[in-house]
Each structure stands twice: as C-alpha cells, then as structure tokens.
Amino acid sequence: MLKEPFVKNYLSEHYGSDSFRTLEGYEDAGGFAGIKKALAQTPEEVTEQVKASGLRGRGGAGFATGLKWSFMPKQSDRMKVIVINGDESEPGSFKDRMIMERGPFQILEGILIGAWAMGAKRSYVYVRGEYREPIRALEAAVEELRAKKYLGKACFGKKGFEHDIVIHSGAGAYICGEETGLLESLEGKKGQPRKKPPFPAQHGAFGLPTTVNNVETFAHVPYILEKGVEWFRSRGTEKSPGTTLFGVSGHVERPGLFELPLGTPLREVLGLAGGVRGGRRLKGVMPGGLSMPILPPSELDVGMAEELLAPRGSHLGTGGVMVMDETTCMVRVACVTSYFFRDESCGQCTQCREGTGWLHKLCEKIEQGRGSAEDLSLLVDVPSVMEGQTICAFADAAAWPIQGLLKHFRADFQAHIDEKKCPFSESFEL
C-alpha cells in the first residue's frame, strides 16, 4: 500500500489513517455527509451543483463532469449504468491507486451521488488487473456498504433508490483506460476502442446508457455536495477548480504524491518534491504523464492546469510529473516511450499500429548510433500522419511525447547522428 501523500488537502486529509478505509472510520471522519445532502434534493438539483462546481474529469481529458452527467437520458426503459475508470496505467500516474487504497469510500460515495443524479441502477468499477491491493480495498468497502444497507434495494433507506456496485478487474492493457476500450473489455472482449458516435450515454456498456468517469473525479463529488459549490471553487483556477493529487517521479529528492490546487506553479510542485536530486540541473519535465509533451526548464513558472499548460505546448493529462535531470539522454527517453506505445497499440488503426512501430524503430536506430539525417526527418514526419487520424486518442498520445522531445531536444538526436553513438554516458541504462 502506498504511503500517504506528502502534501494533503481535503481529499487526502485522512489518508494517514487506516480506519478511514473502514466504513465506521469513514463515517467518523464525516463521510456520507455528501450523499445524505444529495438524497434530500432532486436528481436534477444534484447534477446542477456538479455542473456549477466546474469539476473537470481527472482521467486526462478534463471534460466537464456535470455536463457529462446531463447527457444521460432522463427517461429510459433500459437500465442506466455508471462505469468507473480505475484502469490507471498512464506512465507517471499513481494517484488513483492512492485513492482506491486509502479512500475507497470516497469513491463509492461519489458513485452513489452520481447514481442518484443519473438514475443509474448499476455501477462497474473497472480496476486494472495489476492493482491487487486497490481491488481488495474496494471489494471490502462494497461488502461493508451492502451489509449496512447503504447499497441495495433502498440505499441509505431512500425508497426507490436502488443501486449495486460491481468491482471488475482488468487484465493488463493500457488501451482499456480509453473509455470505449474499457467498455469493450468490460463486455468480455478485446479492449479495442469504438467509433463515436454513438457516445456511451446512448450506447455504452452492454449497449446500455452509460456514463464513464475516472476514480478521482468521483472522489471529489461528495465534498462538492457537502461543502458547496462556492467552497469547491475557492481552490484551483476559475476554469479548473479544486485540487488534484500530483504524482512526482523521476530525478527528484522526494518522489510521491502532493495534493495541491489546480493551477499551482510547476516550480512549486518540484520544490515540494525536494527539487532535482543531488543538486543536479533540470533538463526537462513531462507535466501530465507520458502522453503529454515535455517542457524545458524555461517553462517552470507555468501553472498546473489545462488552460495554462495548453498555450505552453503541453497538457495536464493525469498530473503525473516526470522529472529528468541533466544526465538524461532524451533519445533514450524517446526509445522507452515509443516502445511502450508500440507494445500497447491495440492494432485496429493502420496509422497507429504502423506509426508506433516506425517511431520505435527510428528512435532505437538513432540511439544505437546508426541513424542518419534522413531517419531524423522521418521521425519528425511520422507523428504528423498519426495524430488525429485514428478511432481513439492513443495515436495522439504516442505522437505527442515524441514531437515534444524533438521540439525541445532535437540537439540530443542530432548529436547521436553526428557522433554515431550515444554521447550521454551518465544517462540511465537502456
């Protein structure tokens, strides 16, 4: 189990306490105040509050949560379903794991609020298969909820509010973090993303009206209901309210999780993580997980919110901050990155299946000192024929980090070609 975050706020305030993982301890800490308030209101009023809070999805795309909820059909003769994306597999991201391990009831309370608002009878929490401890924590929490009749035919004693939650384990595939790949996988198929439209609200899990939200997104919801929209919006930025758990990894003194308001300057996040290890100089930072373009040290004053990062050429993604010091060979980073995306491409779109292979081959060739000027220009061209050309955003996710590395560290690539070897002798081993 992960240790509690180094910096806490409302979400992780009790993550140091083991009793917070039990129903009794959660309730003692003020848990279920949000769902109780929600049940005293109409479903529409609840959705309106989530809309007004400005909560944005914490799974990478940053879509407005309340708006997403409002896409669910009001009247439906088919069962409505909520699917929770706990497939966290973005390299650099480990916040959902923390929330599932240390605050499982926060997620489940958020789901029940969503279920009331959307009239959903069933939820599936899809957790990546490798996350054994989070699955245990969630399963134990669901059992406790059932035993206490907070879950079942009349949740929290509310007549007509029927809901059940199923914990479902994935089996090791990055693409299942993509919302429709996840739905295919939940249906017992290969996790190959679907063409949209139709969107999940019309045709989701098992063809039923479905809303998919990330684990962390649901964990914030109880606090919005309990403490109010104003309170929630007093943290973070106008366009990205609230906090998130930034995961800092790589070459820092104190890697780990830091719960901070969205918009916190990247420099401050790095400072809290103890700065670059051994007093070395910073070379680059990937601010939002491996899919997001790298930033050079000159961009450290950027605020960690999507609307602030996008104009600087990157994205918030999942808030996984990967730090690389001056010893780092950026061609090696490109090799590891492109290997990952080649390995995880689901293979259904040509641009992605072939493109990821080309990217990896070219990066490897250059790293081994066998690359030519032509290879480098091909490496520049390949991402542009992948981006925006495929069924899902995976091809973009594979293209962007390579484009970012080429934009800011092209000299590293050129040096390999000029010297016919990797000139970074102190870099991490491949």
Next chain:
Amino acid sequence: MRPETRAQIEALFERYPEKRGALLPAIYLVQAEKGWVDADGTRALAELFGLAPVEIHEVLSFYNMFYSEPQGRHHVYVCTNVPCSLRGARSLLRGLEAYLGVHAGDTTKDGRITLGHEECLGSCGTAPVLRVDGEYHENVDFADARRIVDALE
C-alpha cells in the same frame, strides 16, 4: 475445468447484463488452476460462454495478464517504463537476467521463475518496483531483488 471453477464462474453471470461480461473474471479462475490456460481450458470456456474457441483465444492473447503457454512457478516482473527507468529499473532487470541466467520473457530451466518486464505499474513515486506473483515490492535495489528472488521456492 474443475467443477468448482465452473460453479464459481456460473455464480458470476448474474453480475452482468450479458453473460460474456464475466469472461475476464472467468479466465482468471481457469488460469488459477495451473497458472495458464491450455487448449482444454479454452474449449471449456468456449462451451460455457457459447463462443467459439478462437473468440476465447482472441481475448486471452490480447491481455498481458493471461497466459496461453506454460509459466514458471513464480512470476517476477520489473517495471521498465520511463519513471522506473529514470531510477535504475533497467539496470535492475539486467542484473536479474544475469543472476537467474535467463532473458526477460523466459523461464529458468528448473521451471522456478518466469522473468519479465512490464509497463507502468503505478509505482512511479516508489520506483523501481517488482511485481512478484501479483504482489508489489517497491523502492527495491538489486540486493533487495536478489533476496526476494532467493526466497521463491
């Protein structure tokens, strides 16, 4: 497929609006019998789910955590994605390859250990990480890794 495995799988059906939703959990249960899913297991699953064996195999082969070939008695995986690599995971994997005398992806001759590398395991802040028979060992160095491996029978 053992009768008790079949019963466990049948108990899962009601959790999903369509039977097939239970396929991933069902594969885990069949796999638990001997550590991998053989042709008989695939056929039994196909029959139980009303699918063709090839449809089962398609799912089996798509996911990293399902095995359609015999495995070592223990799985030792090292995460080698960027955050772990930055903190020495690849040196650790090379060290284990030399120590166990196998390449990543292979099984030791005595059938004791299948060594592998894996993509991000969500331990970026506690890198490097080993996943041994499903359990995480975080913040490990080579000495730790050797101790962990030596303890496997």
